[in-house]
Amino acid sequence: MKAMFLWWSLAILLPIQIFASALELEMLDYKSEHFTCSKGLSNCTVKAGAVVLIPECPVDHRGLEVQPVLCCRQGTACRPCIHIHLDIHPRNHQTASYVNVCYNVPELEMDMCKILEFTVIPAALDGQATSKQAWLSLLLKDNAVSFNSQVTVYVCSHHSKVVLPSVDEVCSSAAQGVVEECDIPSFSTLIDQENNEVRLQVNKADDSPYPLEMCLQHEDNGVCRTCKESTIPLHSVTPCMCFQVWWNKGDKRSHRSISCPFRNHTELLQRNVWENVSVSVVQGQMNSGGTMLSWNLTAPCRVEAEVWPCQKEAGLDMDRCTELVAFRQRLSDDIWRENSRGHWLMPGVFEDVVLGHDLCVMVKVKGKNSELGPFCPIDSNWWHWRWSLLVLLSLMLAVLAAICLYFLHGKLKRWAWEWYQKECGRLANRGHIVLLSPPDVDGSVSELVCELGSSLCAQGFSVSVDLWSRAELCSLGPLPWLHSQLQHLDSQGVRAILVLTQAAWERTEDWVRQWDQQGQQGKDIDQGVEKEEGGEEVEGEGEDKGLLQGLSSPYADVFSAALSCIKADHKLGCAGERFLLVHFEAHSVKPPSSERGLPELFQGLPMFHLPSQSQGLLAELAMGPTGHEADIGGHRV
Numbered sequence: 001m002k003a004m005f006l007w008w009s010l011a012i013l014l015p016i017q018i019f020a021s022a023l024e025l026e027m028l029d030y031k032s033e034h035f036t037c038s039k040g041l042s043n044c045t046v047k048a049g050a051v052v053l054i055p056e057c058p059v060d061h062r063g064l065e066v067q068p069v070l071c072c073r074q075g076t077a078c079r080p081c082i083h084i085h086l087d088i089h090p091r092n093h094q095t096a097s098y099v100n101v102c103y104n105v106p107e108l109e110m111d112m113c114k115i116l117e118f119t120v121i122p123a124a125l126d127g128q129a130t131s132k133q134a135w136l137s138l139l140l141k142d143n144a145v146s147f148n149s150q151v152t153v154y155v156c157s158h159h160s161k162v163v164l165p166s167v168d169e170v171c172s173s174a175a176q177g178v179v180e181e182c183d184i185p186s187f188s189t190l191i192d193q194e195n196n197e198v199r200l201q202v203n204k205a206d207d208s209p210y211p212l213e214m215c216l217q218h219e220d221n222g223v224c225r226t227c228k229e230s231t232i233p234l235h236s237v238t239p240c241m242c243f244q245v246w247w248n249k250g251d252k253r254s255h256r257s258i259s260c261p262f263r264n265h266t267e268l269l270q271r272n273v274w275e276n277v278s279v280s281v282v283q284g285q286m287n288s289g290g291t292m293l294s295w296n297l298t299a300p301c302r303v304e305a306e307v308w309p310c311q312k313e314a315g316l317d318m319d320r321c322t323e324l325v326a327f328r329q330r331l332s333d334d335i336w337r338e339n340s341r342g343h344w345l346m347p348g349v350f351e352d353v354v355l356g357h358d359l360c361v362m363v364k365v366k367g368k369n370s371e372l373g374p375f376c377p378i379d380s381n382w383w384h385w386r387w388s389l390l391v392l393l394s395l396m397l398a399v400l401a402a403i404c405l406y407f408l409h410g411k412l413k414r415w416a417w418e419w420y421q422k423e424c425g426r427l428a429n430r431g432h433i434v435l436l437s438p439p440d441v442d443g444s445v446s447e448l449v450c451e452l453g454s455s456l457c458a459q460g461f462s463v464s465v466d467l468w469s470r471a472e473l474c475s476l477g478p479l480p481w482l483h484s485q486l487q488h489l490d491s492q493g494v495r496a497i498l499v500l501t502q503a504a505w506e507r508t509e510d511w512v513r514q515w516d517q518q519g520q521q522g523k524d525i526d527q528g529v530e531k532e533e534g535g536e537e538v539e540g541e542g543e544d545k546g547l548l549q550g551l552s553s554p555y556a557d558v559f560s561a562a563l564s565c566i567k568a569d570h571k572l573g574c575a576g577e578r579f580l581l582v583h584f585e586a587h588s589v590k591p592p593s594s595e596r597g598l599p600e601l602f603q604g605l606p607m608f609h610l611p612s613q614s615q616g617l618l619a620e621l622a623m624g625p626t627g628h629e630a631d632i633g634g635h636r637v
Contacts, residue, residue, distance in 0.1 A: 025170060027078060027178070030071040030141055038135045041118045046138065049100055049115035057156040058097045062087040066153045066160040070170075070179070071141045078178045080164050081141040082151055088134050090120045099136060102154040107144045111154075114138065147181065167255050184257045185212060185245050191265070196234040200243065210247035217242050218300055218342055220260070225342055238273050239266045240301035266367075274368050276300050276343075279307070279375035283355050293350040295361050295375070302336045302344050304366040309350045310374055312358040321360055321374040324353065432462040433621065434485040434496045438504035439559045448584050449499055452610065459618060466558055478558040486565065486578070495621075498562060500581045500607070502591045508599045511563050566601055581607040582617065 037044040064086055071081040084101060097120065102113040116136050145151060147170060152161045171182035186203045202212060215224035216232075219240045227243075242260040262269055277299045286292050293309055308328040310321035327350050336344045353359065360374035405412075435453050438445065446467060453465040464485055466473065473481050486496070498504070566579055581602060583589045608617040 025068060025070045025080075025165070026083075027070045027072050027075065028083070028139060029075075030073060030081070030139060034139050035116065036137045037118055040121050040134050041136075042121055043096075043117070043119040044136070045117045047115050047117070049102075049113040051102060051111050051113055057099075059099060060089040062089060064153070064155050064158045064160050066151075066162045068162055068164045069139070071139060072178060076178055077180065079141065080145055080147055080149070080170075081139060082145060082153070082162065084138040084140055084153055086116075086136045086138075086155060088136060090134060095120050095122070099155065101138060103140060103142075104152045104154070105142070105144045105149055107146075107149070112142070114140070171255060181255045183208065183247065184255050185247060186257060187243070187245050187259070189243075189259075189261045191234070191237075191268075193234065198232045198234055198237050200230045200232075202245065208247050210249050212245065213248045214243060214245045216342075217244070218338075218344065219302060222338055222342065222344075235272055235275075237262060237269055238300045239263050239269050240273075270367060273299060273301050273303060274365055274372065277303070277305075277363060277365065277372055279361050279363060279373070281361050281375050281377045283359070283377050286351065290352045291355045293353050293355065293359060293361070295348050295350075297331070297346045297348070297363065298339065298343050299346075300343055302333065302346075303331070305331050306364045307331070307348060308362055309353055310360055310362050311356075312360055312374060312376070314358070319374070321362055323362065327353065432464070434482075435463060435465040436496060436498050436558060436562055437466050438499050438501040439507045439557070440503045445499070445501060445584065445587060448586070448610075452497075452499075452582070455614075456621075461621065473558070479561050482558050482561050495576075495578045495580050496562070498559075498566075498579055498581055500583045500589055500602070501587055502589060504559070505589060505599065506591050507559065508563060508601055511560055512599060512601055515567065563601060566605070570601070570604075576605045579605055580620065581605050583607065583609050585609050585612060 035044060035046040065084070067083050068080060069083045070078040072078040082103070086099065086101075088099065090097060096117075098115055098117045100113055100115055102111045104111045116138060118136070120134075140153075145164070147164055147167045149164045150161065151164070152159055167181045170179060171184070185208070188201050188203075190199045190201060192199060200214070214227050214230075216227040217224040218238065220242065222242075224242075224244050239262045240260070241262055242258065244256045244258050246256040277297065279298070280296045282294050284292050284294055295307065297305070297307065306328055309324045311324060313320040313322065329348060329350075331346055331348075336346055339345050358376075360376035362371050362373040363375070364371050433456055435449065435456070437449050449465065449467060453463045453468065456463045466481075469481065476484070562579070569576075569578060606620060608614075608620070610617070
């Protein structure tokens with residue numbers, strides 16, 4: 001029992017194979033070496049399998065080897081994959097068998113498995129030597145497996161772990177040109193001291209269809225900021241300056257060529273670091289009540305330096321500063337942080353110093369013979385003078401603005417009045433519109449009519465829609481309501497809109513037939529004679545008299561009353577001056593049973609098809625009946 005437990009412990013705790021070599025990876029053709037097996041085995045196939053919770057081994061396996069390789073297609077487009085080699089020993093009287101191989105990648109949510117099936121050829125195995133056991137070889141290629149991936153392979157109770165090398169390790173070998181991530185541009189720097197500049201030159205042999213990108217950083221761990229210029233002034237170049245160059249491949253993050261080419265030019269470029277060292281000094285008070293002198297040292301590169309407070313000399317030698325003993329500090333490498341300009345900043349403080357207007361800070365940088373400084377707090381009197389100047393300039397600008405407004409007041413008032421008159425005139429020309437629905441209107445047409453009314457309201461028109469005036473129609477009746485609306489239109493010269501549908505077409509044809517049958521009744525309406533209070537007869541409102549007749553008339557609703565008005569306009573020769581037609585393109589207008597064209601009553605009226613001729617309708621309504629009727633978007637029918 002103890003021996004069995006020891007065997008399982010050794011099987012589970014086998015040494016983990018970790019492969020992270022920077023050497024060149026073996027390149028294999030993925031198509032030709034997907035799954036192979038040794039002599040003595042035939043019908044070797046591979047298929048997807050399920051995870052087996054309790055591993056069972058149909059065969060005895062002697063060894064498991066896992067190593068990273070490059071899967072290629074004819075020597076190009078290589079991607080990282082895993083080569084699995086398994087030595088097996090088929091059991092007695094075993095012909096067909098299989099092995100379940102599972103693997104795990106942290107990027108995958110669950111384990112993936114492959115079933116390796118094969119057939120044993122007993123005659124071939126009997127002739128093999130003991131050292132030549134049967135084996136299976138699987139080339140595992142998965143999109144989740146990439147550089148730096150950690151893959152664990154399970155075969156029964158055995159498992160092996162492998163860590164794929166990084167892109168940098170692979171690209172440093174002979175993988176250039178076959179691995180897509182290694183397609184990086186190479187560049188060099190040229191220091192031109194005559195022109196005081198540094199030029200970055202990309203190798204012209206690195207031909208690529210992708211645009212070139214570049215960024216600049218200070219120190220290896222600094223933020224790399226985009227750089228568009230290939231020429232840099234020499235005075236801004238420092239030994240810690242680094243460059244990253246890569247091809248912009250869109251969503252794919254390509255490998256970058258990183259170089260810090262100025263580290264060996266410290267004698268030439270170190271002066272640029274010293275000249276850009278600055279220290280800001282502020283006097284303050286600690287929480288304990290003691291005094292302190294805080295400072296922030298800024299430099300293009302992290303430097304080895306010492307800082308100390310000093311007392312400035314009074315008199316003629318203003319640049320001389322005497323050190324305060326026992327306060328000198330050495331800069332630490334772990335406190336530097338990068339600011340928004342890409343320079344490095346080191347904060348510090350001198351505690352319990354006697355503050356005064358002549359207290360400053362000195363800096364001694366390693367490698368520089370002379371000291372830097374003194375750096376002193378900003379004079380508060382200078383700050384007060386600057387704020388006073390700012391307030392004075394603000395007052396002067398305010399006075400100047402007031403004078404300009406005083407002299408321009410008349411012109412501004414006149415301009416505002418002209419604009420107001422123009423806007424009022426423009427809105428007044430919009431006028432009032434009455435929108436009449438077709439008879440037997442259904443839900444879809446009713447919705448389109450309401451949308452048309454809302455759109456006209458948004459354009460500045462005053463709109464009355466019969467669908468919106470139910471209460472008024474019930475109180476006044478259809479004929480008096482329409483009569484009042486037409487009188488409003490006549491006073492402003494804007495026409496009414498009649499929606500034409502199949503139901504309206506059929507009602508109009510029936511109405512015309514009934515009109516012809518009534519004879520004298522139609523003549524009386526066309527004559528339009530009505531008595532005024534003084535007994536005189538006024539011509540031109542005969543249609544109104546017809547509208548006010550009894551409800552038993554065939555045109556005793558709003559739509560039929562509108563048809564009688566159109567008929568009266570035809571008699572007077574002014575058809576189209578008050579009414580125009582609109583047709584919604586979503587609904588057919590001509591009844592299937594009608595073989596003739598548009599009813600004669602509508603001929604001569606402007607007609608617009610909506611929504612394609614919406615702009616033409618607005619132009620027609622804005623111009624009024626005296627304009628060019630239906631020239632824009634509409635046509636007379």
